[in-house]
Amino acid sequence: MIISPPFLLEQADSETDSEWVNRMMPADAQRSFPINKGQSWHGGIHLTGSSSNPVRCIADGKVLSLRQPDQAKRDVSPLNYNGATDYGYVLLKHETEIGSGDSGKIVWYSLYMHLSRVDGNAQPGKTLHRKEIIGMAGMVDDQNALHFQIFCDDENLQKITGRISPDTDLTKDGRVEVVYGDIHFFLPAGTPVYESAPPDNSLVNNSSVLETSVQLYVTMRFDKGSCTMTTRQEDPILPDNYSEVGEPLVNADGEDYEYNLYSSALKLYPASPSAGYEMLRFGRVINTEYETLSPADAPLWQKVNTPEGKGFVNLGARDIKVYSDGDFPHWMGWKLVDDDTDTNSQCNSPTILCTTRSDLNRMICHFPLEWDKATVDSRFEWLKSPNDVKNKPMAECDLNLLTEHGKALCLAENPLPSGRVWHFEPREFIAHFRKCGWLGLDDFVRIVRRNESHALQPNLTKAELVSWLTTEGRKPSGEIIRPDNVGVSLSKILSKYLIVTPLRMAHFMGQMARETGRFKFFVENGDLNYFNMYEPRTTQGIKLGNTQSGDGARFKGRGTVHLTGRENYSNYSKYRFGQSSTFFTEEPNNMLPAIDSYCACDAGGYFWISKQKFSRTFQPIGKLSINYWADQGSSQYNASQLTGRINPGQDGFISVRWPAFVHAWYALNDDVSTPDDFRPIK
Template sequence: MIISPPFLPSNGLTSSDPACIDPMMDAVDKFELPHHGVYPIAFDRRWHCGAHLQPKHQNDAVRAIADGEVVAYRVAQKAITDGHNGTDALNSNTGFVLLKHMTDTGDGRTITFYSLYMHLLDLNSIRERIGPLPSNPPEVGSSTALPKWLAYPTDGVQAPKNLKVYRKDILGYPGKCHGQQHLHFEIFMTEGDFAAWFEQAGHAVQLGNKTPTTPASKDYWGHSYFVIPGGQAFVSAPPEAIGPTANYFPALQAGTLDKDSKLYVEAYFHKGQRYTHSWIEKSGAATPLNSKPERDICKDYEYDLYARATALYPQCPSDGYEMLRFGRILNDTPTLSAAAQKTWVAVTFEAGKQGYIDISQSTIQKLSDADFPHFCGWQKIEEGNTPLSQDGLCDYDALRNLVKVVEDLETPAERLRSEWEQEDKLADYIQTHAEVRERLKGFICHAPSEWDASGNEARFKRLNDPDGFFGKRKETDPNGYDNFLKFHTQLQFLEQTTLGGGKKFWFFHPLAFIRHFRKCGWLHSDEMAQCFPRKLLHLKLTQFQPSGTSWAIAASRSKNWARSFNEGARKYGLSNQKQRLLHFFSHVIPETGNLSLVKEVGGEDRSYSPYYGRGLIQLTHLENYKKYGDFRRLSSSNPAAAFQELGWDPNEIIAKDNDGHHSYVNCVDSAGFYVAKKNNMLSHLDSGTSQQDAITVSKDVNGYVSIENLNGLDLRLQSVIYLRSILLDEIFDGGSVSITFDWRRNSQKEPVLDAQGHPVLTGNPPRQKKKFYIATHHINVSLDRQRP
């Protein structure tokens, strides 16, 4: 799943804090206004199921958060007035875009959701504030220009068919409502789509479940979570930690968890380090034991994961690697016995105390972000339920009481202010109460849309009751309710779309939704297909020759490879951080001819045959095959004669063509293994995305020590640039990016040519045949994704 916030400020691309997981979301969180637009409750106790965002710079574009299709939109030539106090000031915008998104979060796990961008700036104001629109706007969207369909005013609401957008496409600019500049931003699911994902048979999410259990499903992504019951003992060092393995377990503290309590532990890896965060629950209330996640006492825990697994799980290091990363084995054919799966990890179990506990115990429940754990704040809210019912639903009255608390703090004069001005007190209260603000972000609310005019009477009538917002103000504002409805209906549109009116939806705090699902590294096959560059230039002799991959070919190969690729990338920690996935993909693509080859072409004739390249990052030479066989504990009752010394046939196991999912899994797994075992390779994947970073990773893959000898450097550098535009949050200005690189050429085979095409001699003539030269090349890398 590839998703990003609706604004992409440049200061969110990096962070100086090595422990910062998502600097872009940290930056955009600051755009949520502190003075109005509270999610999910309004000043008058109505649902308000969106967030109000105001970027740091008023000219920052509003962007599509994910690939999708347009459900409806409206483009206004000019703003409208809210009519407040008889004013004719054009202080509100009616423009909007509603998108539908469908992607995958796991094997057989398709999620459908909607994003809404309200109060988009009118065309007149765009010309005044941003600049003139092009006279010939592009037919389709891009990250640098408004498309044609958004560049002209519409006659009311438009509901197009088959109109697609890509993530990061510009949808407009934030306008105003009641004179307040902001984007009203929503993310929601239909009731059917919500049930299909959260309640899917075999994959049901344990949202709201106060006694979660380890799911039978292998659906896992994001961070790991452990639920540890009371009475569990923690040790200062595992009893098995003797000899060399003791180095993996520096001394901690022993202790026992109170029998009437429960411990919740979050664990994750970031830039090679392992972090944990703990909460202790007593009498139904959970209290953090550390103010922020703690780094594991063992430095570079993840970077050393291969060595740790090899030392601690001799029966099958591959299974042990999964135990250390996930707390459970996710592959379909585990080798380790239950007794051999013991996995001791460091956990804070009491304020200021850390000890080791074996998380393989069946009494310890293992979850992930895919389960939406309740102790992380996720909770369903619905009007009319008991305060805390068994299905995890909280009563809407709890929210309404929050407004009552704020009302009690107001003076009589403050209560007579205009309806939107009342939001100031509510928003201020929430902003100054961090615990309330964080709790609201986890609320998933079952509610009608405020943009559905068909439900106005039912939804708003209580505002006009004697004790309602407008009812209490009849004497001072007799037309307040009518004026409110008149203005509000000019913004509404939902009943004119394919979603229809009179329905309820499941709403999420939109930034919380995006932050959560950005942890999901599983790619939909269409997202994976986009990772194949449509055009690459390969240097042959002194000329660049173009090669292409059509959308049809990319889509077909992605459908075959998606599941195996996603499982392998998840196992080796390559998908949680898109930068790692970028580097991995940029080498897999040229290595395999765009996933068309799983064997080195002509490998049978190489001097190192029969151990020539196989897999996605092709294993070559006997040493690599031996290490991979030991890691997986591979064996065969009848290996090919050429591989007798291995005891297994790599030609059958990791490079057999057209052998279904099993063969694909091993092709990917062997590549992930190569990354995991290679010293410093994971840390190099984390180092950055510059040209030099790509060269460093190329050296890791190819094993060469000099830049001049890098095999396929031209293709890899182009792939890195292209994939930055697909997988990361960067905005490139234009449809191509220029890169420059040096390439070592053999003067005997490939002479330097001058402008007239004549050879240019270098060095002394007698040494000509032994000389090499460095040539500088310039390439424009195409960013075209060729929309299907």
């Protein structure tokens, strides 16, 4: 999912992403989520101070319903109840992907209410793309504001959060088909904590040991090379409150921990480095269809804080459960609230009313949609009687005015099912899913849809690219040049190798554009004479480790970022299956990086985190992972430096790699100024 706030201004270098999201969405404290000052349910937030900044689409979505505002009506009843109020709105339906399989395909809705103008580009049934202008914020009770909310139905709530229970299930690991963001570990009371980790990464630890006295929750976060381990425990007096234990441990296992995951996997898991990489990255093996950890109970030693002090814990132990942000862990504040069963607008939820938590922003609440005209009378019924909020019933005339005001603001056409829906605090929803990084089929289409020779040829049609992403391709000779179902495998691999930030993904897509012709072929083009240059008798062939006649064609470039030469195929074999493996140097296994979608994508990911090629113009020789170079920035110089680590000759940099990066970067980032060589897709 690619998502951004409804207002977009440049992010400061000193801001974290969540800080920037909150700055883009300043909220009125009196119109907060999930209840307002009158103790009635409020499904969204009111964004203020936005009179000159256009409202933008937060993610690709289809317009389900809209109403053009009439500013002449906002100053009179029924819209003017407590002050001038605009009633323009746009309702969008979003069908996005956050993981593999059916459970990774989700549907949710965003509503932009109190618009003073709806852009002419917004039309019923039309798909609006992220960052497209929807309109302008209008007035609410004489104040400039936009009511903004995000919600979903029961089925998609389970897909989004992975559960229907209020809290996370601590008896089993989290989902493997939906994994993103930070990794979390549940440590039961009595977990052994050791003074040091075994030097040989064995299960046997002979250092001094103690046991944890309480349940602990450990979060592992990667960011630009660093790894931060944060421990939390529940407050024994205030349930549902989780405080940090000690100061977070940053790079406790060495500087640039994330950039060095590949070398660590080779060292710690020599019998299965690829599966070991997943242990280091996810806390467990995720792609079990392709990766097998050897030995099966190989440990994951990490230094963590405990109430008893710092120590090393085997986070791979079977009694420790592993989750990701995709499981919406309750100790991070995410709680499902479904204990107000009536159909009125008063909040009677014991969870909300009796909570000891000061922050309700991560409560996901089930209550009636407030914009359904058919339910206004029943939702306001409680105002007729004395209650905990009002000492006396609302006068009939006042209630009638309020009811008419509510109906005037309701959806002109409500295509949604009646009843209760699940509401998310919009800032938290957006900040959370900006950590997802999973790209669906439509996302790939937006990112890569352009021919290499774009100056001479028109853009690819969507059907052409979808076909390339989902079906295999064969040359006239019958050789398979493209595997099937590349989109799902590529998203898995981007997640595995932490190519999940917009900048890293854009750099990867820029390089892949040249290597594969934007998904058209996953094998190096050329005739027999071309591959003869790679034969063992040539300098180039010797550099590539080719030793036998025919190795030039046998080990030609294959994969999303090309493996080329016997030595590279051999090293990839050792990475996937252990130091003694020769799997990919044997025929026909050498073909797999071109015909098997997982191998094709994983080979590119492997290259990305393991390889650097240097020439005298690319100094200094430093970081190993190309992710390091991707993190340096988005300038042409940055892209050129990264290209040099993949192709020292800068092959196709100006004509393909750089333009493809610019296109992908615009599609992925939050910049609203269109670069010269980006042509929006129609």
